[in-house]
Amino acid sequence: MRPIEMVDLKSQHNRLQPHLNNTILDVVASSVYIKGAEVSMFEEELAAKLDVKHVIACANGTDALQLALMALELKPGDEVITSNFTYVATAEIIALLQLKPVLVDVDPETFEIDLNEVVKAIGPKTKAIVPVHLFGQCCNMEGLMQIAKEHKLYVVEDTAQAINADFYFTNGSSMKAGTIGDIGTTSFFPSKNLGCMGDGGAIFTNNDELALKLRMIANHGQSKQYYHDLVGVNSRLDSIQAAILRIKLPHLDEYCQKRQEAAAIYDDLLKDEPGIVCPVRSTKSSHVFHQYVVKVVGASRDALKAFLNSKSIPCNIYYPVPLNKQKAYLDESRTFKHTDKLCEIVLALPMHTELDLEQQKYIVTEIKKFLKDEN
Ligand SMILES: *Cc1c(COP(=O)(O)O)cnc(C)c1O
Numbered sequence: 001m002r003p004i005e006m007v008d009l010k011s012q013h014n015r016l017q018p019h020l021n022n023t024i025l026d027v028v029a030s031s032v033y034i035k036g037a038e039v040s041m042f043e044e045e046l047a048a049k050l051d052v053k054h055v056i057a058c059a060n061g062t063d064a065l066q067l068a069l070m071a072l073e074l075k076p077g078d079e080v081i082t083s084n085f086t087y088v089a090t091a092e093i094i095a096l097l098q099l100k101p102v103l104v105d106v107d108p109e110t111f112e113i114d115l116n117e118v119v120k121a122i123g124p125k126t127k128a129i130v131p132v133h134l135f136g137q138c139c140n141m142e143g144l145m146q147i148a149k150e151h152k153l154y155v156v157e158d159t160a161q162a163i164n165a166d167f168y169f170t171n172g173s174s175m176k177a178g179t180i181g182d183i184g185t186t187s188f189f190p191s192k193n194l195g196c197m198g199d200g201g202a203i204f205t206n207n208d209e210l211a212l213k214l215r216m217i218a219n220h221g222q223s224k225q226y227y228h229d230l231v232g233v234n235s236r237l238d239s240i241q242a243a244i245l246r247i248k249l250p251h252l253d254e255y256c257q258k259r260q261e262a263a264a265i266y267d268d269l270l271k272d273e274p275g276i277v278c279p280v281r282s283t284k285s286s287h288v289f290h291q292y293v294v295k296v297v298g299a300s301r302d303a304l305k306a307f308l309n310s311k312s313i314p315c316n317i318y319y320p321v322p323l324n325k326q327k328a329y330l331d332e333s334r335t336f337k338h339t340d341k342l343c344e345i346v347l348a349l350p351m352h353t354e355l356d357l358e359q360q361k362y363i364v365t366e367i368k369k370f371l372k373d374e375n
Contacts, residue, residue: 049249072154112282129147160185165287196248276295
């Protein structure tokens with residue numbers, strides 16, 4: 001059996017290696033390392049793939065969130081609602097811009113932001129909602145957009161984990177994750193579903209005015225060279241990363257499909273194991289399985305993790321601590337019963353495009369062995 005990895009980028013890249021090597025060498029030979037055709041072509045190709053009007057590439061997924069919130073011109077003290085169960089970047093950027101992150105609890109089945117909790121969190125200072133499409137499926141964007149419309153709030157979708165996921169509206173139409181709200185953001189961190197070989201990110205919008213502003217903000221607020229109309233930042237995707245992403249983008253559907261196949265195999269192998277709850281699929285979204293996150297209900301999650309690690313099976317906890325219990329974002333005024341519980345019982349199993357059946361069978365056999373010995 002091949003060694004099991006949490007994310008196997010080496011094998012994924014090996015299959016494209018000659019193309020990747022050539023494109024990197026081409027960029028090196030061109031000496032256009034910043035901006036240039038590779039970046040603009042990647043932006044156009046990704047916009048076409050996601051069926052969104054504008055894609056603005058930037059330096060990483062955290063910057064993408066920052067640029068998005070800067071473009072909305074929120075004022076210090078304005079409140080932005082987001083999930084308590086997410087990667088820190090989401091809340092970090094809100095706080096960094098001197099806005100107030102208002103954290104809300106999640107649905108314990110889908111792990112997505114709970115819309116009832118969103119409504120309860122809306123107050124006179126609320127200006128925006130940042131839903132996170134956690135682990136690879138969309139939260140209920142139709143319901144969320146209705147709430148946003150009613151209360152005149154902006155919506156910025158954090159799509160770092162769900163690029164290419166489809167959201168299904170009740171009228172039968174569908175849209176890609178990140179293209180439904182005012183702005184969507186994503187990350188091309190190497191282990192994300194579409195990863196480059198360093199840092200990278202992008203912003204999506206169908207709004208021409210916001211697109212223009214986002215481009216300016218990403219480039220020192222510049223309207224033309226050396227004319228700065230807005231306070232901006234320097235956030236760009238390198239040409240080499242754009243060129244790599246242009247090679248990988250045509251494989252995105254296949255990458256999603258491979259993850260979905262691996263998820264279906266886990267589901268099947270684990271279906272008779274009462275100690276493990278497999279990830280619940282939303283009826284409103286496809287699932288692109290950035291992570292395959294189970295709930296460990298039949299034993300101690302930490303003990304299972306240690307056991308699997310001892311059997312050379314990597315696995316990880318996303319996320320061990322709710323944001324409201326992090327020192328930087330402490331909020332003990334409210335309780336978050338679902339987030340609290342999830343942080344104790346979730347476990348992410350190896351998930352990537354290169355898993356094979358033998359590896360998955362071994363992983364599940366060891367999980368079952370452990371749970372049997374514990375009970
Ligand atoms: C990865 C991630 C980010 C940040 O992306 P970087 O490119 O690492 O800055 C933001 N939000 C979520 C939900 C993520 O998973």
